[in-house]
Amino acid sequence: MSREETAVAKARLAFETGRSKCVDYRIHQLKNLQRFLTECRQEICLAIKKDLNKSEVVCELFETLGLEEELGLAIHRVKDWAAPRPVEKNLMTMADTVYVKAEPLGVVLIIGAWNYPWAVTLQPLIGAIAAGNAAVVKPSEVCVHTAKVMEDLLPLYLDKDLYPVVTGGVSETQTLLQQKFDHIFYTGNSAVGKLIMAAAAKHLTPVTLELGGKSPCYIDSKCNLAVACRRVAWGKFTNCGQTCIAPDYVLCEPGMQKDIIQEIRKAIEEFYTDDPKTCPDYGRIINQRHFKRIMNLMEDSTVAVGGDNDGDDCFIAPTVLRDVKPDAKVMQEEIFGPLLPILPIGGLDEAIRFINKGEKPLALYVFSDDTKVIKKMRDETSSGGLLANDCLVHYSVSSLPFGGVGNSGMGCYHGKHTFDQLSHLRGCLIKRLRMEAVNKMRYPPHTEKKLGWARFFILKKFNFRFFGKLLLVSVLALFFAFFIQRCFFHG
Incomplete structure (x- = not known):
């Protein structure tokens, strides 16, 4: 049995012990991960x-700070996320307990x-930890030193059977993909994404x-061009352009191109000096x-800044x-590099047509x-996420789902969205062996009269919130009536 097969088998056995399902155990592991990031x-x-x-500052700002925020949120909220979630009922189920259990x-x-x-x-x-799963972690082999730190140090803080780290390249990844998993989470490019999906399909x-x-x-x-170009330059050249949601190219009217180039040049010098x-x-x-690869991409284009x-x-x-x-x-x-192409176009409508000709992007x-321009762009295009008047920062908002659509991906994560993505949201209905008379409408022999009653009970929703508010208002009204009577008639 290979190292990869052993890791998966151990993770499966560890999950079957049931210890990862205990919410307190999940919190303990999350706190250990928190301690790992600190120590x-x-x-x-x-x-x-x-x-x-x-x-070091860039590492903390773009790598670990968000993880610290995500860990704090998960530790604080995982008990709420894992708790049964009541749902709306119809008259047929008004006496039953109906909920969703993650x-x-x-x-x-x-990966x-x-x-x-x-x-x-x-x-x-x-x-994955918050949702109670076991997880096999496969860091990218391209970052050799980071993968080594994960392999050596992460098992010292986490349950090494439940959360093994498997390093290696294409061969090791292929071996992993031959194993049966309950979910695969991959971050990378669409070409490899297709291979991941094909391998996953064999096990459904x-x-x-x-x-x-x-x-x-x-x-x-x-728009304020100086501010806009500063934010675009920051979003594009952060991490040397190696960001999946970096602005890939700029669309603008022809008369704006010269000013945009000048403002981006200023921003580059402001951020990275005149010698980056x-x-x-x-x-x-x-x-x-x-x-x-990146150098080859600009062979047939004209350099305006840098190069x-x-x-x-x-x-x-x-x-x-x-x-x-x-x-x-x-x-x-x-x-996926520090090149920013500018494409002059005729205006907003032409920009929308150009965007819609291509694959759906991860970010737009x-x-x-002008709020009308923003709304038109939002309503007439499709993308994983949309951000107006800034770049990248939507990734930092845990309450927003982050993910692609179409060729830019499927599924989403961040905060509770990750928890739900890596959970089975199980529908539960708990009845009692009573009120059997109500069920007669569903038993044979079937008649028009029974159908009429079934239609009434199933299609009519029972709004507990409405009746709860109505009850509260009634109680308050009685209280005030009693109070006024005491004050004015017995005072």
């Missing part, structure tokens, strides 16, 4: 520095990505696919393969491309001071 902060940040040249799925496989290797790997793990395993795509950014003529290569806040491309590069250091400066054509190389795939950005 191993130095090792985490050092690994990120070696893999992606992220500084139950663990079983053993979950979590992480390399661009934010801690954030996108541990965040679904938090939800449900999947959550957090993919990517070309996330458009429309800049309207009615020496700036500690500017990262590097993950490896030589991706460096060459400097160093293959030995995997460095590509923040780069803006002007007058980009729809058939340019850089427009044929997700860039629109900058405008």
